[in-house]
Amino acid sequence: MMHIRECIVSAPGKAILHGEHAVVHGKVALAVSLNLRTYLKLKATNTGKVCINLPNIDTFLCWDVSEVKHLMPCSRGKQMDLKHLDPELVKRLREFVGGANGNFDTSNMATLAFLYMYLSLFGSGELPSLTVSVWSELPTGAGLGSSAAYSVCLAAALLCASGAIPAPLKEWEHTARWCQEDLELINSWAFQGEMIIHGNPSGVDNAVGTWGGMLRFLAGRIIPLSRVPLLRILLTNTKVPRSTKVLVARVKDKINKFPTILTTVLDSVDAISCTCERVLLEMTCEPITGEHYNVLEELIDINQHHLNVMGVGHPALDTLCRVTLAKGLHSKLTGAGGGGCGITLLRPETDSSVVQTTIQELKDCDFDCWETSIGGPGVQVHSPLSVKEDILGILNRY
Ligand SMILES: Nc1ncnc2c1ncn2[C@@H]1O[C@H](COP(=O)(O)OP(=O)(O)O)[C@@H](O)[C@H]1O
Ligand SMILES: C[C@@](O)(CCOP(=O)(O)O)CC(=O)O
Ligand SMILES: [Mg+2]
Incomplete structure (x- = not known):
């Protein structure tokens, strides 16, 4: 053998x-x-x-x-x-x-x-x-x-x-x-x-x-982006099941149906990623200000709208965005969408009592929610x- x-x-x-x-x-x-x-x-x-x-x-x-x-x-x-x-x-x-x-x-x-x-x-x-x-x-x-x-x-x-x-x-x-x-x-x-x-x-x-x-x-x-600021992120799992394969195919169908409309949306997402990267880099070489966070939050909001336009939103993800925004926090879906998880950006000054009540309200919606640490090692x-x-x-x- x-x-x-x-x-x-x-x-x-x-x-x-x-x-x-x-x-x-x-x-x-x-x-x-x-x-x-x-x-x-x-x-x-x-x-x-x-x-x-x-x-x-x-x-x-x-x-x-x-x-x-x-x-x-x-x-x-x-x-x-x-x-x-x-x-x-x-x-x-x-x-x-x-x-x-x-x-x-x-x-x-x-x-x-x-x-x-x-x-x-x-x-x-x-x-x-x-x-x-x-x-x-x-x-x-x-x-x-x-x-x-x-x-x-x-x-x-x-x-x-x-x-x-x-x-x-x-x-x-x-x-x-x-x-x-x-x-x-x-x-x-x-x-x-x-x-x-x-x-x-x-x-x-x-x-x-x-x-x-x-x-x-x-x-x-x-x-690899070797210089990135420490980000505090809340992860929420809406527990709405979905399949990446189905969602990727759905976006493709939409692009085929409305090519000129969707092309501009995809280009805008590209610009969002590039802007976010630039802001993250700035945050590592100059003192971090509230304005850096304001921009990161606006990028999250704009992207979440784009993902809805692509047809990969879900009412449970809308609930996540609404509940967190009521606390002054900004969220978007992450991954393929259609349910599944969303991320919420926490600011350095976000009080732990605000984080705790937000987590509790999201749990009351029957979501799983936890503050996560990012940047773990690759395959080992x-x-x-x-x-x-x-x-x-x-x-x-x-
Ligand atoms: N721990 C695991 N054990 C077995 N299969 C898994 C495991 N994790 C993921 N998979 C496979 O990956 C699929 C989920 O992939 P996908 O729809 O891309 O969702 P995501 O990658 O966001 O979790 C599952 O249906 C299963 O086939
Ligand atoms: C939607 C997509 O951009 C990410 C999918 O991530 P996930 O399988 O939902 O964790 C698809 C891909 O990049 O292959
Ligand atoms: Mg996957």
Whole structure:
């Protein structure tokens, strides 16, 4: 039986400050990693089976390696083009997992992304027997990039298991990261997972999951913003379920229907991202003033209107904006919208009593709400000691 490397990896979720949807159409986005992560454990087995345990989405599946092996198109060697999916492999996998009739459910998408990467990475040789277990602190399908964190973890663990990238953890270390070249490979493979889950992803989410921190993303170009002011952000999950794939397709339809109208909206979002970036930079090189915050707040308001124009708003997100504005705070949706999460900018002087009453009022609307810290590290490999006990317990359960 083929020998593979075992590992535990994690990747962060993200919040998009500005540029969601527009980024799919070649505009600038500003995004930042969160302190909420997805963890994945890959275990080598000798059962002749390939198994996946996804307790967040109640999915536990096992196949005989031989059963999966014949899904690999015979003509296929090692995959070189990581910008497109192999349509033949996707078709076969859809038939196999039951997503052939446009059945884009949570479980099918996650399974498809896993099997696609597993077969693409190992399918040209002997398929290893292994078990992958994933647990996330992120809400699934809520705009915080859970799909990308999942795809980044899958890519890192499977690439590491296959020997395509090294195991960077030294014996005495608790966490380690890969070198730039390996991160680029992880990011490219994670993009494949995102293509399965999003349909037409921009790549911003997997870039944040891979590199962490705050970054500017434009047409596949990733520029880390090393100098950013400390921002206080409130995250609210309206808990209205939605699918990024459906929302991205909805925006595309609207652009096709009203090209000249939507083009100007997308250009305006681009200008918002660029203005926000300039203001954030100014805030790191000159004393921060109330005017900086006034501009950041106005940008949030304008962008939220644009996202409504694109058709990705939701009454629950309107409620979030209204409740926070009554406290003098400004909010916008983050991620694909249509429900899911929103961000609220807190000012440095915002009193903690105001924050607490706002959180309480949002909870009274049946939303989840918490102050978050941003800028967590990108994809990492862990020793078991560096994983919180409760999370390790879940990963070891299977
Ligand atoms: N922890 C997880 N375990 C399994 N699948 C996950 C997990 N997190 C995300 N996914 C996959 O990602 C999909 C959600 O992606 P998406 O609609 O892009 O929302 P978001 O990325 O904003 O959370 C889920 O339907 C599922 O297929
Ligand atoms: C709407 C979009 O800009 C972000 C989607 O983020 P999320 O899956 O909702 O976390 C799509 C993309 O960039 O691929
Ligand atoms: Mg997503």
